[in-house]
Amino acid sequence: MALAKSPWIIHVNCNSCNGCDIEVLACLTPLYDAERFGVLNIGTPKQADIMVVTGSINYKNVNVLKNIYNQIPDPKVVLAVGACASTGGIFHDCYNVIGGVDQVIPVDAYVPGCCPRPEAILDGVVAALSVLESKSQGKIKGKDVKLKGNEVPSNA
Amino acid sequence: MTTVIPFGPQHPVLPEPVQLKLELDNDVVVGALPSLGYVHRGLEKFIDTKDYNQTLYICERICGICSAIHSITYARGVEQLMNVEIPERAEYLRVIWSELARVQSHLLWLGLFADGFGFESLFMECWKYREAVMDIMEMTTGNRVITSMCKVGGTTKDLSKEHIDIILKAIDNLEPQVENLEKVFVNNYTVKKRLVGLGVLSKQLAYDVGAVGPTLRGSGVHSDIRESPSWSIYKDLNFKAVIENDGDCYARTKVRIYELYECFKLIRNAISKLPAGEISIPVKGSPAAGAEAISRAEQPRGEVVYYVKGNGTKNLERLKIRTPTFANIPALLQMLPGIKLADVPVVVLTVDPCISCTER
Numbered sequence: 001m002a003l004a005k006s007p008w009i010i011h012v013n014c015n016s017c018n019g020c021d022i023e024v025l026a027c028l029t030p031l032y033d034a035e036r037f038g039v040l041n042i043g044t045p046k047q048a049d050i051m052v053v054t055g056s057i058n059y060k061n062v063n064v065l066k067n068i069y070n071q072i073p074d075p076k077v078v079l080a081v082g083a084c085a086s087t088g089g090i091f092h093d094c095y096n097v098i099g100g101v102d103q104v105i106p107v108d109a110y111v112p113g114c115c116p117r118p119e120a121i122l123d124g125v126v127a128a129l130s131v132l133e134s135k136s137q138g139k140i141k142g143k144d145v146k147l148k149g150n151e152v153p154s155n156a
Numbered sequence: 157m158t159t160v161i162p163f164g165p166q167h168p169v170l171p172e173p174v175q176l177k178l179e180l181d182n183d184v185v186v187g188a189l190p191s192l193g194y195v196h197r198g199l200e201k202f203i204d205t206k207d208y209n210q211t212l213y214i215c216e217r218i219c220g221i222c223s224a225i226h227s228i229t230y231a232r233g234v235e236q237l238m239n240v241e242i243p244e245r246a247e248y249l250r251v252i253w254s255e256l257a258r259v260q261s262h263l264l265w266l267g268l269f270a271d272g273f274g275f276e277s278l279f280m281e282c283w284k285y286r287e288a289v290m291d292i293m294e295m296t297t298g299n300r301v302i303t304s305m306c307k308v309g310g311t312t313k314d315l316s317k318e319h320i321d322i323i324l325k326a327i328d329n330l331e332p333q334v335e336n337l338e339k340v341f342v343n344n345y346t347v348k349k350r351l352v353g354l355g356v357l358s359k360q361l362a363y364d365v366g367a368v369g370p371t372l373r374g375s376g377v378h379s380d381i382r383e384s385p386s387w388s389i390y391k392d393l394n395f396k397a398v399i400e401n402d403g404d405c406y407a408r409t410k411v412r413i414y415e416l417y418e419c420f421k422l423i424r425n426a427i428s429k430l431p432a433g434e435i436s437i438p439v440k441g442s443p444a445a446g447a448e449a450i451s452r453a454e455q456p457r458g459e460v461v462y463y464v465k466g467n468g469t470k471n472l473e474r475l476k477i478r479t480p481t482f483a484n485i486p487a488l489l490q491m492l493p494g495i496k497l498a499d500v501p502v503v504v505l506t507v508d509p510c511i512s513c514t515e516r
């Protein structure tokens with residue numbers, strides 16, 4: 001319960017065009033001010049509860065994403081922000097794009113839009129909070145994503 | 157003995173994934189090796205499947221911050237290919253939107269930069285002022301970030317009398333606020349302590365490594381594509397490039413702050429001279445086989461170059477983009493040796509890295 005009152009988020013940019021990233025940052029600044037819900041942006045995955053992912057995944061950043069996901073302590077939720085993070089978006093056909101974030105890590109909430117408005121992102125965070133609460137009460141169990149053995153570990 | 161420390165791809169000051177392998181001797185950087193590709197999508201190949209009108213929306217999504225000017229530069233390239241003369245009003249509208257985009261981009265950068273050297277309240281202040289521009293973008297085009305106001309042959313949206321009044325009023329409000337920011341960035345003791353004399357790039361070196369934009373102008377080289385003959389409209393608007401001579405982080409910051417005033421002047425002048433008439437002309441047919449064009453524009457981060465080649469069909473034969481941050485990475489690698497590890501985030505941010513542009 002207490003966790004959902006002050007969730008700390010880590011923002012991970014995968015393959016994003018910056019559009020969603022600057023809207024995620026705009027959420028934290030005075031006009032939208034996510035801090036009034038106790039939301040704090042934090043640089044390190046070890047202290048985070050909510051992982052906000054923007055952009056699709058490609059063959060180079062897929063391991064970075066898995067690494068960061070595995071470092072976040074349980075309970076954790078993943079919020080996919082924008083069309084690219086949800087499905088691959090306009091770039092889903094590109095040769096280097098694997099697809100949406102849910103291809104490699106479990107996603108708990110999606111925010112549609114290219115790019116979504118800060119209000120929509122805040123709404124997504126609030127939706128993720130209810131999932132976080134059920135997880136913290138042990139109703140849903142999370143599990144780690146396995147890195148393949150032959151993949152080069154990234155320095156994330 | 158030296159130690160290699162990875163800086164990125166996930167780092168608190170970097171909003172985007174890029175990796176610099178820093179070679180350190182104790183606390184001092186002696187070498188840096190960039191590793192790119194975390195944001196590579198493959199857009200230049202992707203356009204094979206899209207026609208030249210659809211490609212504009214792909215170009216817009218190369219980068220969310222420089223989106224407006226990407227689409228304008230691409231549209232100018234295709235208009236050259238097809239020998240299309242766009243209406244004068246559309247030219248002026250494009251200038252107004254691209255300068256508004258530059259204002260929001262510079263305010264965004266100033267905020268991120270302040271956050272980079274640990275001045276968080278200044279970050280909040282910059283982003284608060286930036287929201288005024290985002291509101292104008294939303295009111296006039298319908299979206300805050302990806303605006304889609306440009307098309308091949310003109311613009312998709314027009315500015316009404318009410319819009320113009322609101323824009324002028326917003327700029328009148330914004331200017332004193334930017335003056336307040338200028339006082340902090342230019343005169344504050346702690347800010348100066350972090351920036352003056354840091355990451356110096358000499359005039360000759362900046363020119364030799366091919367730096368562009370505020371990085372180049374901060375080193376005293378007079379180069380701004382808005383002064384080139386291909387952008388004659390900026391000459392009518394009384395544009396003057398901002399140059400600083402010191403070549404350090406402080407000079408690059410000052411270039412961007414003083415450019416904000418230049419943007420306000422350009423928007424006011426463009427609005428006062430805005431001619432009446434059509435905003436677009438219909439473009440039919442397709443680019444001739446073998447026709448080539450090069451289109452350049454000044455983005456907030458520097459000069460962007462688009463090369464387009466037609467093949468007689470609706471699809472383009474080739475689209476090649478040289479983005480400003482790509483040109484600034486060699487300059488960044490020249491600035492890094494000799495500085496301390498704690499200053500690396502500040503120096504990296506002064507070139508205003510836009511990785512999604514660079515890697516496309």
